[in-house]
Amino acid sequence: MYKGKARAYTNIALIKYWGKKDEALILPMNNSLSLTLDAFYTETSITFAEDFAEDRFFLDGIEQSAAATKKISAFLDMIRSEADCPLYASIDSRNFVPTAAGLASSASGLAALAGACNEALNMQLSVEELSRLARKGSGSACRSIYGGFAEWQQGTDDTSYALQVASDDWENDLSMIFILINDQEKEVSSRDGMRRTVETSSFYDGWLTAAAKDLVTIKQAIADKDFAALGAVTEANALKMHGTTLAAQPPFTYWSPESLRAMDCVRHIRQQGLPCYFTMDAGPNVKVLCQKRDEQAILDALQANFTPEQLVLAHAGSGLTALPLENDVPKMSK
Numbered sequence: 001m002y003k004g005k006a007r008a009y010t011n012i013a014l015i016k017y018w019g020k021k022d023e024a025l026i027l028p029m030n031n032s033l034s035l036t037l038d039a040f041y042t043e044t045s046i047t048f049a050e051d052f053a054e055d056r057f058f059l060d061g062i063e064q065s066a067a068a069t070k071k072i073s074a075f076l077d078m079i080r081s082e083a084d085c086p087l088y089a090s091i092d093s094r095n096f097v098p099t100a101a102g103l104a105s106s107a108s109g110l111a112a113l114a115g116a117c118n119e120a121l122n123m124q125l126s127v128e129e130l131s132r133l134a135r136k137g138s139g140s141a142c143r144s145i146y147g148g149f150a151e152w153q154q155g156t157d158d159t160s161y162a163l164q165v166a167s168d169d170w171e172n173d174l175s176m177i178f179i180l181i182n183d184q185e186k187e188v189s190s191r192d193g194m195r196r197t198v199e200t201s202s203f204y205d206g207w208l209t210a211a212a213k214d215l216v217t218i219k220q221a222i223a224d225k226d227f228a229a230l231g232a233v234t235e236a237n238a239l240k241m242h243g244t245t246l247a248a249q250p251p252f253t254y255w256s257p258e259s260l261r262a263m264d265c266v267r268h269i270r271q272q273g274l275p276c277y278f279t280m281d282a283g284p285n286v287k288v289l290c291q292k293r294d295e296q297a298i299l300d301a302l303q304a305n306f307t308p309e310q311l312v313l314a315h316a317g318s319g320l321t322a323l324p325l326e327n328d329v330p331k332m333s334k
Contacts, residue, residue, distance in 0.1 A: 001049040001050070002047070002048045002049075002120045002122075003045065003120050005116055006111075006118070006320060006321060007043045008041060008042055008044075008145070009036050009037060009147075009319075010036070010105070011107055011144045011150065013279075014218060014230070014233075015031070015032050015215050015233075016211070016238065017032035018030070018197065019194050019204065019207075020139070022157075023195070025157045025160075027155070027156070028139060028152065028154055028160070030207075030215075031152060031211075032140075032151070033150070033219070034143040034150050034151075036150065036317040036318070037314040037316065039178065039317075040105075040312075041317070042094065044091065044094070044112035045116055046089050047089060047120070048087040048120055048121070052087065052090060055069055056069065056089075057091045058092045059095065075136065076089055079117045079121070082123070091116075093112065106140070107143065108141075110134050114141070114320075115130065115320045127145055127146070130145050130320065131143075131162045132158070135161060140152070144319075147316065147317055147318040148164065148165070148167060148169075148171040149167050149171055150163065150165060151215075165219065171316040172292075172315070173291060173293075175294075175315055176288065176289055177298060177299060177311055178311070178313075179262045179310055180309075181258040182283070188252050188254070190282040193252065196245075197248045200247075200248045201244045201247040201248040202247045206240075207244045210240050211240070214240075218234070218237075231276070231289050232277065237279075238278070254281075254282050255284060259286055261305065262278070262286040265305050266286070269298060274290070276289065276294070276298050292315070299313065
């Protein structure tokens with residue numbers, strides 16, 4: 001029996017990943033850049049044992065369906081092959097993130113699972129190797145291996161992984177406020193939304209051109225510690241990504257009326273002299289990027305429109321962390 005446990009934090013893309021050039025390998029159409037945050041995370045433990053007859057997957061204490069378990073098993077099969085381990089596993093994943101609500105639970109979940117497997121099977125993977133492995137489970141998971149800013153490179157199967165973006169710890173001066181519009185499962189998954197957009201949206205080629213330019217802009221903003229430039233390109237990039245969905249066939253959107261109200265509220269706060277910018281992923285929830293020195297004033301302003309329960313404050317989070325096991329269990333020998 002071999003056990004491992006790890007924690008990974010969610011990351012929010014400031015320059016979005018939207019579309020795959022290879023569905024099977026999860027290779028992105030464009031580079032993306034994210035900020036790992038401390039408010040939402042996943043803790044996953046895994047046990048490989050000779051007496052298990054099949055893989056079993058528990059999420060927040062509830063055993064998952066055969067379809068959900070099959071996806072996890074496919075990911076584990078890659079790991080079993082690489083680690084030369086034929087054993088089935090029991091996975092216990094605890095999500096401190098609303099699942100499938102546009103808050104990147106798959107990123108933290110698959111990054112944590114990759115880390116737990118690395119510990120249990122004593123794979124001794126480097127951070128780049130862990131990032132590449134996590135990508136094969138969920139694309140954005142490759143960025144949750146790192147704390148702070150991370151860039152996911154398009155690459156090939158061997159070279160598509162995330163790398164840390166040097167910032168001289170500037171991310172510690174930043175905050176992000178989550179406006180929780182809806183924590184229910186969304187109607188169009190990220191996977192299906194990406195595929196439909198890539199295949200049918202007349203705006204998609206323009207998105208790829210713009211995203212490449214936005215990446216250059218945001219990396220310069222990080223190097224210069226220029227919050228206004230960082231925020232402006234973050235907000236513009238999100239709007240462009242969501243714009244592609246409106247030209248898909250059939251068209252769709254992740255925005256709700258409350259999402260629009262939240263975006264208008266952020267613009268109004270900014271016009272009043274408090275620098276803040278919004279971003280959104282594939283879901284209705286709005287994230288507000290601001291400087292730590294302004295976070296309380298912005299929270300106060302948002303509470304005029306949203307309940308305290310809807311507002312969650314986050315700061316820069318750490319990278320993948322191995323967690324101690326409750327019992328002393330040997331690791332697999334190399």
